[in-house]
Amino acid sequence: MDFLYSYIALAEIYVLLGLSTNLLVGIAGIFTVSQAAVFGVGAYIVAYCLMHDVMGFVPALLVAAAICVVLNVLVTLPSLRVSGDYFVVTSFGIQLLATAVFVNWTAGTGGANGLPGIPSPDVFGYQLESSHQLVLLTTVGSALGCLAFWLIMRAPFGRLLRAIREDELAVAAAGKGVLRAKVSAAALAGAFAGSAGGIYATFLSFVDPSSFDLDASILLLTMVVVGGARTLAGSVIGPFLLLALPQVLSLIDIPTSIAASARQLIYGVLLIAFMLFRPQGLAGEKL
Amino acid sequence: MSAPYLQAAGLEVAFGGLRALRDCSFVVDQGRITCLVGPNGAGKTTIFNAITGFLKPQQGSVSFKGRILDGMKPQAIVHAGIARSFQNLRLFQDLTALDNVLVALPDMAGEEPLGALFRPLHAHRATGRRRVDALEILEHVGLVEKSREFVRNLSYGEQKLLTIARLLATGAELLLLDEPASGLSHGALEALMALLRRLQTEGKTLLVVEHNTRVVQKIADDVLFLHQGHLMARGTPEQIISDPALAEIYFGGAI
Numbered sequence A: 001m002d003f004l005y006s007y008i009a010l011a012e013i014y015v016l017l018g019l020s021t022n023l024l025v026g027i028a029g030i031f032t033v034s035q036a037a038v039f040g041v042g043a044y045i046v047a048y049c050l051m052h053d054v055m056g057f058v059p060a061l062l063v064a065a066a067i068c069v070v071l072n073v074l075v076t077l078p079s080l081r082v083s084g085d086y087f088v089v090t091s092f093g094i095q096l097l098a099t100a101v102f103v104n105w106t107a108g109t110g111g112a113n114g115l116p117g118i119p120s121p122d123v124f125g126y127q128l129e130s131s132h133q134l135v136l137l138t139t140v141g142s143a144l145g146c147l148a149f150w151l152i153m154r155a156p157f158g159r160l161l162r163a164i165r166e167d168e169l170a171v172a173a174a175g176k177g178v179l180r181a182k183v184s185a186a187a188l189a190g191a192f193a194g195s196a197g198g199i200y201a202t203f204l205s206f207v208d209p210s211s212f213d214l215d216a217s218i219l220l221l222t223m224v225v226v227g228g229a230r231t232l233a234g235s236v237i238g239p240f241l242l243l244a245l246p247q248v249l250s251l252i253d254i255p256t257s258i259a260a261s262a263r264q265l266i267y268g269v270l271l272i273a274f275m276l277f278r279p280q281g282l283a284g285e286k287l
Numbered sequence B: 001m002s003a004p005y006l007q008a009a010g011l012e013v014a015f016g017g018l019r020a021l022r023d024c025s026f027v028v029d030q031g032r033i034t035c036l037v038g039p040n041g042a043g044k045t046t047i048f049n050a051i052t053g054f055l056k057p058q059q060g061s062v063s064f065k066g067r068i069l070d071g072m073k074p075q076a077i078v079h080a081g082i083a084r085s086f087q088n089l090r091l092f093q094d095l096t097a098l099d100n101v102l103v104a105l106p107d108m109a110g111e112e113p114l115g116a117l118f119r120p121l122h123a124h125r126a127t128g129r130r131r132v133d134a135l136e137i138l139e140h141v142g143l144v145e146k147s148r149e150f151v152r153n154l155s156y157g158e159q160k161l162l163t164i165a166r167l168l169a170t171g172a173e174l175l176l177l178d179e180p181a182s183g184l185s186h187g188a189l190e191a192l193m194a195l196l197r198r199l200q201t202e203g204k205t206l207l208v209v210e211h212n213t214r215v216v217q218k219i220a221d222d223v224l225f226l227h228q229g230h231l232m233a234r235g236t237p238e239q240i241i242s243d244p245a246l247a248e249i250y251f252g253g254a255i
Helices: A002-027 A035-051 A057-076 A084-104 A131-154 A156-166 A168-173 A178-204 A214-227 A232-251 A256-277 B044-051 B074-080 B097-104 B113-118 B120-141 B156-169 B186-201 B213-219 B237-242 B244-252
Strands: B006-015 B018-028 B033-037 B059-064 B082-084 B174-178 B205-209 B222-227 B230-235
Touching: A002 A035, A002 A131, A002 A156, A002 A178, A002 A214, A002 A232, A035 A057, A035 A084, A035 A178, A035 A214, A057 A178, A084 A214, A131 A156, A131 A178, A131 A232, A131 B113, A156 A168, A156 A178, A156 B097, A156 B113, A168 A178, A168 B074, A178 B113, A214 A232, A214 A256, A232 A256, B006 B044, B018 B044, B018 B059, B018 B222, B033 B044, B033 B186, B033 B213, B044 B059, B044 B082, B044 B174, B044 B205, B074 B082, B097 B120, B097 B156, B113 B120, B120 B156, B156 B174, B156 B186, B186 B205, B186 B213, B213 B237, B222 B237, B230 B237, B230 B244, B237 B244
Parallel strands: B018 B230, B033 B205, B033 B222, B082 B174, B174 B205
Antiparallel strands: B006 B018, B006 B059, B222 B230
């Protein structure tokens, strides 16, 4: 049963990340490939705070979310000047930069070895140790994320973001502030990704740079594309489906040495196939 | 004497070596329909861009009701009371007609994330009220039956009416329309001209780029004739159309 719990918990953490990516890429049209970097920063902050007894889990999560809000606004700022294809390249650079920091800043991140032995989370005095307690935490976290996403989508703010994705000039001509709305979307996405990182660190009790590299960012994009852009359902279906893939592969008898690369291959094929044949994903709209 | 309603003075705009506007000056009077005519490349759309803050003239100044607009962002100019449409419409294709209008309504509650997240009921109720306003605007341009249609499912004529609905939603009093009549069928054209007249009686001032001389004759109170980025003549439609020199420029394709 522990296996099922850990699958659910991990998928729910990725739901938060999927929401974050969907908000930026799907709804606001800011095509970022660096959400995993923000995710990583959230994870390292919470790991550091808990390992060094700086503060408890909940305040650490809030601090991580706040820092990721600022960080994501900063890394998204180029999108206000350069659009479309150019921003993808900028964002790509930011992701590589972040990975370099995660790998090389040994004092803060443990370098390539990562940070082992992150304490389990405490929530209002309760220490969450068992796997079903942790699943409760990830479920509450992702449910709050889904609620926030739903509220945004049905509010005028969501409509404004969709309009911006379609035509920024027309939004400006309608008397609305494009800059402000884009910064707000980036801030929200940062809060989502940072919280996901914090929960991820305590859930695995170990973090290393490989969870937050370019592959992870592309996995997030694949989740949004396969699940479906711009919808809540798409952001939930994508992570659950794609994270089930490694388990399905483990049922097939292939050597472990090629299992990881086979997974990457399948993710890539899925991404291309969906873009070509079903751009709206399983439960979404065309990206 | 009070300040002119809209005044452009000595506008200069150059794109590289091309001088799109040269010492361009004119006045638009309140409550009138002013048509901006001239051959292709005369600078008509550039004037719109310069007035609404989409581009910054190298020289010259635009003032509206005595207020200098120079250096203001498009957003601020809309709030000052001037809104413009685009020749290529620029509607939000994946939104419904109603949502296109709602996006342009000012002072919308829940249009920033904190309001949307922490005061959802307030935002929801406010949206309900604004929906009524938006439907009224759609009714006004004759699109209320199409409010739930996505833009891509509307006919071209309906899309053109929707751009006007979106302008009305901003609450601006001076509307700049870029070729609202082009590509319309006869029936749609009549409906459009009637709508523009109606907007005038309701207190809007219109500055309209128009190529169709029949439309200009029917709706214009004043005509501004633009040639090579400079205001060449100003008058009633009859005066402008009966001037052989202008006709030569307009129809003769003279440089």
